[in-house]
Amino acid sequence: MLSRMRLQGAVFLRGEYSEAWAYRSPTPTVTAALLSPGSPRVALFHLVATGRCWVALHDGERHWARAGDVIVVPYGDVHTMGGSADSEIVPMEELLDPPPWARMPVITLGAGGRPTDVVCGYLSSDHPLFDPRLRALPPLFVVSLGSGPARDWVRASIDYALAQTAPAERGGLACPTQLPELIVREVLRLHLASAPNIECGWFAALGDPVLAPALAAIHEAPEVHWQVETLAGLAHVSESLLDERFRRTLGLPPIRYLAGWRMHVAGDLLGSTTLSVAAVARRVGYDSEEAFSRAFKRNTGRSPRDARLPAGTRPGG
Structure with a gap:
């Protein structure tokens, strides 16, 4: 079922954070206009490459992720991400230059303590699974890939996507779109394995x-x-x-x-x-x-x- 879904997206951002740090994402409308002009909203995913971090929606409840985990925000809702230590929350708009980008944006934020590296991507789809009115998925969830082939494959795919990403002619980034699609399909497959029937x-x-x-x-x-x-x-x-x-x-x-x-x-x-x-x-x-x-x-x-x-x-x- 997942393989029949039509998805479009890319890896678009690297975050190099160090304790203490925290940022807040733009609104779904602003995020979609930035990453996929013409789309009403996009789904976001964050792969924690090293370290650990938390992510929270408006209710403030922190979901924790560590290296190898994938954070999914399927409806692009405003979310806050940070490290273990308390920190002032910085709006992402203050950290990210507007497109077009000459190279993949790399966000550096923090006070120089323990590092956490995050790779971020987005997807757009007209499938009901990503319709915010249905809320078929939780607005925020973390998938642990554990150890083994799935984890190694996702990590290798992200590394390849980062190496292949190049400037696009009309803003954004040109990237092998099949890689983000395959990564998110695998993450969704693991997450939905426990969905009823x-x-x-x-x-x-x-x-x-x-x-x-x-x-x-x-x-x-x-x-x-x-x-x-x-x-x-x-x-x-x-x-x-x-x-x-x-x-x-x-x-x-x-x-x-x-x-x-x-x-x-x-x-x-x-x-x-x-x-x-x-x-x-x-x-x-x-x-x-x-x-x-x-x-x-x-x-x-x-x-x-x-x-x-x-x-x-x-x-x-």
Whole structure:
């Protein structure tokens, strides 16, 4: 399914940061105009080459990433990135010269302490997966490639893209676009492996006029105690029709999809933030930590604490 998606993009920026440092990205509109004129918004990805860093959206919750991890901001939302030490946040507009660029921009920021190197890229796509109204993906997530061929391949691909990138005639950068596409496809494949019933037509469901409004509501607010009646009302169809469409397209009824999506979101939060298990439970609609832990283990085969952020990526770890 991912291989059939039409994606366009490039590696566009290198960041050489040293403790202490922090920056804030431009708005989605400004970012799209800068990187892909004519596109309403772009998806962003950041590969942490060395060191570690955090990234946060407007809610301020920090997701941590270390060398080899890939940070994805699929809707290009305003985000802040920084290192372990506290620092004044610098707007990216103050660090980045406007295009056209004579060479790939290299941002240098920090006070000279422990280094963190980040390679940044973007993608544009008209696929519903990247439609911000559907929120089929979390607005921010971190994918750990672990060790082995996938990690080595992504790193080698980024190195090659950096070596091949050259100035373009009309601003931006000319780059082998297939490399960013392949990198993001691999990252999405790893991330979506835990999405509920993706193999039964999840991509098709995102474009279904009946399912799309219900999915958008579930994805935007998994903590809400959704009822089939309420979801059917959002889609302007009967409960029976919504239930039938869910079963036919996704292979399961609406409330079971909701339960699976909650576990998918919980796995992201447990793997990339320092939120407590109780806080993660509340974020996905559970009032009881015990009930959440039982549901998570039943769904994933491991306890929430086993899925926790590795100690080495926590603040001070």
